[in-house]
Amino acid sequence: VNISTLPSLDAALQLDPPVAIGVSGGKDSQAAALATIHHLNQLGHKGPRILVHSDLGVVEWNDSLPICRELAAHLGLELLIVRRQAGDLMDRWEGRWQSSIRRYSELSTVTLVPCWSTPSMRFCTSELKTHVIQAALKKRYGKQTVVNVTGVRRAESAARAKSTIADFTPQFINWRPIADWSEQEVFAAIDQSGLRPHPAYREFKMSRVSCRFCIMSNISDMQAAAIQPESHDLYHRMVQLEVDSTFGFQGSRWLADVAPQLVQHLAVDAAKSRARARVELEKRITKAMLYVKGWPTRMLTDDEADILAGVRTEMSELFGFNAQHLTRESIHARYAELTSEKERRLAA
Numbered sequence: 001v002n003i004s005t006l007p008s009l010d011a012a013l014q015l016d017p018p019v020a021i022g023v024s025g026g027k028d029s030q031a032a033a034l035a036t037i038h039h040l041n042q043l044g045h046k047g048p049r050i051l052v053h054s055d056l057g058v059v060e061w062n063d064s065l066p067i068c069r070e071l072a073a074h075l076g077l078e079l080l081i082v083r084r085q086a087g088d089l090m091d092r093w094e095g096r097w098q099s100s101i102r103r104y105s106e107l108s109t110v111t112l113v114p115c116w117s118t119p120s121m122r123f124c125t126s127e128l129k130t131h132v133i134q135a136a137l138k139k140r141y142g143k144q145t146v147v148n149v150t151g152v153r154r155a156e157s158a159a160r161a162k163s164t165i166a167d168f169t170p171q172f173i174n175w176r177p178i179a180d181w182s183e184q185e186v187f188a189a190i191d192q193s194g195l196r197p198h199p200a201y202r203e204f205k206m207s208r209v210s211c212r213f214c215i216m217s218n219i220s221d222m223q224a225a226a227i228q229p230e231s232h233d234l235y236h237r238m239v240q241l242e243v244d245s246t247f248g249f250q251g252s253r254w255l256a257d258v259a260p261q262l263v264q265h266l267a268v269d270a271a272k273s274r275a276r277a278r279v280e281l282e283k284r285i286t287k288a289m290l291y292v293k294g295w296p297t298r299m300l301t302d303d304e305a306d307i308l309a310g311v312r313t314e315m316s317e318l319f320g321f322n323a324q325h326l327t328r329e330s331i332h333a334r335y336a337e338l339t340s341e342k343e344r345r346l347a348a
């Protein structure tokens, strides 16, 4: 097995730390688990080993959890299943839109915030996988350093090409044992083990298996996911959020366009026209008025307050919000209130 490791990592493994392997049901984590256990056995590692699956809820394929269970049974390991307490990923995206409406209505933000995660703001991964898994491992292993294994491969993307084999922090050693494997090597390892890869690869023809619809899926994967009957409830719920929010799932690429046979065209067309109107309205807000860290950093001029009042009035009508602060005076008062709140916080 051509495993990616380092002398410093192998030295750490000789101390028998707990090893936790993150498994999603996808092929890379399956292969990483097989490779890791093989390597640990060769080293004579005697520490605890577990598989950890963060269940993202309705966005998951039906087969993902069973595939993780089969892997755990094959390796004779415990499968620890963890979930975000405050709701699953779909709840998080919907909740973010509700919070965006509230923050816009009370003038805690200048523009509406998109509900979806993006490749540069992957709160879906950080909040629903990384944090949840790390919290569970800390709870279980206390202050011990845990080796946290993931199936990241450098060939997957330009961003992942920069991944190291391992990085060391006081609490975690993050190890990527199949960093240099090709896709063929991954499938070969799974086939050799006698396990089945997730059916979404060979039966549904998906190139990646993660969330059914991922913020980074290519169009053919999204189309392949959308035609599966098991995806339809999720597809409708996600399209409804696009319609309500006017934000396309992948920015300019709307999930609604991926399987047009499944959607209500009138509702989608109306949402896209509201999206264009929103963008036009936001163009009236000057760069100097936009949200920055520590906002508001100054009071607005009367002209700026008038612009914002006009934009907020039209936006409120466009979306049917009951937004406050629709006049120059009210906007000035709100900025003054926010500024003094900020000063109080800084003084505390």
Ligand code: SF4
Binding pocket: 117, 122, 124, 125, 210, 211, 213, 214, 215, 216
């Ligand atoms: S699979 Fe995609 S959408 Fe799902 S958590 Fe990962 S990055 Fe986010």
